Amino acid sequence: MLQQEDEEVARRLFQDMDLEGSIDYRSTAFAGRDFGGLHASPPFAVVRPSGSRDISSVIRFALKSPNLTVAARGNGHSINGQAMANRGLVIDMKRPSDAVIDFVRSDAGFAVDVGGGALWEDVLTRCVSEFGFSPRSWTDYLGLTVGGTLSNAGVSGQTFRYGPQTSNVTELEVVTGTGDTVICSDGQNSELFFSVLGGLGQFGIITRARVLVQPAPNMVRWIRVVYSEFDEFTRDAESLITRPERESFDYVEGFAFVNSDDPVNGWPSVLLNPDQLWDTGFMIRSASPVLYCLEVALHYNKGDCSSTVDTRVERLLGRLRFMEDTLFQVDLNYIDFLLRVKEAEKQAKANGIWDAPHPWLNLFVSKTSIEDFDRLVFKEILKDGIGGPMLVYPISRSKWDERTSVVLPDGEIFYIVALLRFTNPYQKSPSVRDLVAQNHEIIEACVRNGLDFKLYLPHYNTEEGWKQHFGDRWSWFEEMKSKYDPMAILAPGQKIFTRNP
Numbered sequence: 337m338l339q340q341e342d343e344e345v346a347r348r349l350f351q352d353m354d355l356e357g358s359i360d361y362r363s364t365a366f367a368g369r370d371f372g373g374l375h376a377s378p379p380f381a382v383v384r385p386s387g388s389r390d391i392s393s394v395i396r397f398a399l400k401s402p403n404l405t406v407a408a409r410g411n412g413h414s415i416n417g418q419a420m421a422n423r424g425l426v427i428d429m430k431r432p433s434d435a436v437i438d439f440v441r442s443d444a445g446f447a448v449d450v451g452g453g454a455l456w457e458d459v460l461t462r463c464v465s466e467f468g469f470s471p472r473s474w475t476d477y478l479g480l481t482v483g484g485t486l487s488n489a490g491v492s493g494q495t496f497r498y499g500p501q502t503s504n505v506t507e508l509e510v511v512t513g514t515g516d517t518v519i520c521s522d523g524q525n526s527e528l529f530f531s532v533l534g535g536l537g538q539f540g541i542i543t544r545a546r547v548l549v550q551p552a553p554n555m556v557r558w559i560r561v562v563y564s565e566f567d568e569f570t571r572d573a574e575s576l577i578t579r580p581e582r583e584s585f586d587y588v589e590g591f592a593f594v595n596s597d598d599p600v601n602g603w604p605s606v607l608l609n610p611d612q613l614w615d616t617g618f619m620i621r622s623a624s625p626v627l628y629c630l631e632v633a634l635h636y637n638k639g640d641c642s643s644t645v646d647t648r649v650e651r652l653l654g655r656l657r658f659m660e661d662t663l664f665q666v667d668l669n670y671i672d673f674l675l676r677v678k679e680a681e682k683q684a685k686a687n688g689i690w691d692a693p694h695p696w697l698n699l700f701v702s703k704t705s706i707e708d709f710d711r712l713v714f715k716e717i718l719k720d721g722i723g724g725p726m727l728v729y730p731i732s733r734s735k736w737d738e739r740t741s742v743v744l745p746d747g748e749i750f751y752i753v754a755l756l757r758f759t760n761p762y763q764k765s766p767s768v769r770d771l772v773a774q775n776h777e778i779i780e781a782c783v784r785n786g787l788d789f790k791l792y793l794p795h796y797n798t799e800e801g802w803k804q805h806f807g808d809r810w811s812w813f814e815e816m817k818s819k820y821d822p823m824a825i826l827a828p829g830q831k832i833f834t835r836n837p
């Protein structure tokens with residue numbers, strides 16, 4: 337009986353919205369889950385729009401109801417239900433065919449127009465194969481949508497040079513919470529442009545983005561070196577991100593790992609391919625429970641003489657103070673380098689840990705607090721590892737546009753810390769609840785010790801939490817919400833605002 341009623345409601349919905357795309361109220365379970373696997377909120381229906389017009393119709397339809405909400409879902413790779421709409425409408429944005437709509441020359445340089453629901457991996461392969469160009473700023477993993485990362489920031493080893501992905505778009509098409517389709521940029525509707533970038537989906541749904549590109553290199557030399565001392569690791573990493581372009585690598589990241597032979601948390605996680613051997617002697621050379629790996633990469637072209645590449649690499653590495661005999665390197669083509677996490681994804685899917693819960697925690701920690709963070713968190717709370725990577729690397733604030741909605745800690749340099757926990761359903765390991773509790777313990781330790789930090793991909797359950805997160809930007813954020821989504825229809829899964837009746 338209920339099913340019949342649901343069918344009837346759905347039919348009416350479909351007619352009222354007059355969609356060119358489709359609406360599905362049966363196979364909706366996927367949209368009530370996400371990569372985090374910590375929350376479940378099934379929607380009433382999932383809409384697959386054929387374009388901006390459909391998205392506008394869905395929003396206008398929801399506006400007429402007293403309580404319907406609308407969530408754009410990119411690839412659902414959030415951790416805390418951010419792309420869900422409990423009993424609301426989820427718009428499934430993922431559209432591989434939108435990967436590259438157009439190649440454009442703009443005042444700011446070459447760019448591509450891409451759909452908000454395009455996956456970055458498709459943008460990469462199409463851009464390189466069709467134009468020989470590539471976006472400048474990436475995330476580590478590319479199975480994420482353009483709209484999903486632009487709603488947060490989008491960071492990786494290129495961020496020190498080009499800024500986050502939000503600093504590498506010059507124009508957006510957005511359907512706002514009033515159902516209006518608006519083109520915006522620095523020079524046109526700039527308030528909407530900057531609020532949507534890093535805006536956690538609160539002000540509108542990104543349907544198209546103009547992404548800056550540059551000629552793509554063919555090849556990459558990918559290198560890892562190890563440090564026993566955190567201050568030497570940070571000194572070298574900070575020096576690399578502040579040098580002039582020709583005097584540094586094209587990619588700079590790093591991670592902390594456990595000084596043990598554990599295959600996931602320890603030394604073996606540093607090796608770049610199975611042919612590389614690790615030496616048990618490494619372990620006894622440092623008494624520290626945790627060591628640090630600096631990860632860098634240099635772009636080059638197939639025509640470049642290998643001795644020239646070797647010389648450049650040696651010159652750049654020669655200025656660094658890593659532990660002797662801990663240099664690991666491989667050469668691979670540019671696309672394979674950018675798709676490097678896809679291989680890990682395949683393995684994780686095969687052994688069941690990709691689909692298990694991921695209680696991840698991401699933070700931006702200011703340079704002034706990072707040593708305390710190392711002492712309190714890496715060397716104490718996490719000294720046995722987390723069953724996955726513990727990324728830590730510096731980025732420069734000057735590459736971030738402070739007019740966007742992203743909030744950062746103080747200082748010119750701050751660190752991204754990403755605790756990418758994997759849980760193994762087939763092995764005895766701490767419960768997900770314990771891991772979430774450990775995340776809280778880390779945040780509490782940071783607060784108690786006065787560390788300067790902000791959550792990245794933030795998640796709070798109370799308005800007070802959000803107010804503290806945004807600090808003096810909160811009133812501006814609220815003002816933008818009342819302007820562009822006055823009924824608070826959009827992105828309810830972020831739990832920032834409540835739907836106005």
Ligand code: FAD
Nearest residue numbers: 410411412413414452475476477481483484490491537542
């Ligand atoms: P979703 O999870 O589907 O959505 C996220 C939020 O954005 C939701 O609030 C949703 O409503 C909103 N949204 C989605 N699409 C749109 C749109 N078109 N317009 C407006 N709002 C929209 N982040 C990094 O910065 N660097 C990394 O290296 C990185 N690596 C990751 C690796 C993995 C394996 C995973 C799971 C995540 C990683 N992330 C990384 C985090 C990732 O950038 C965010 O979780 C991002 O939101 C996921 O994109 P998505 O397309 O799955 O978005």
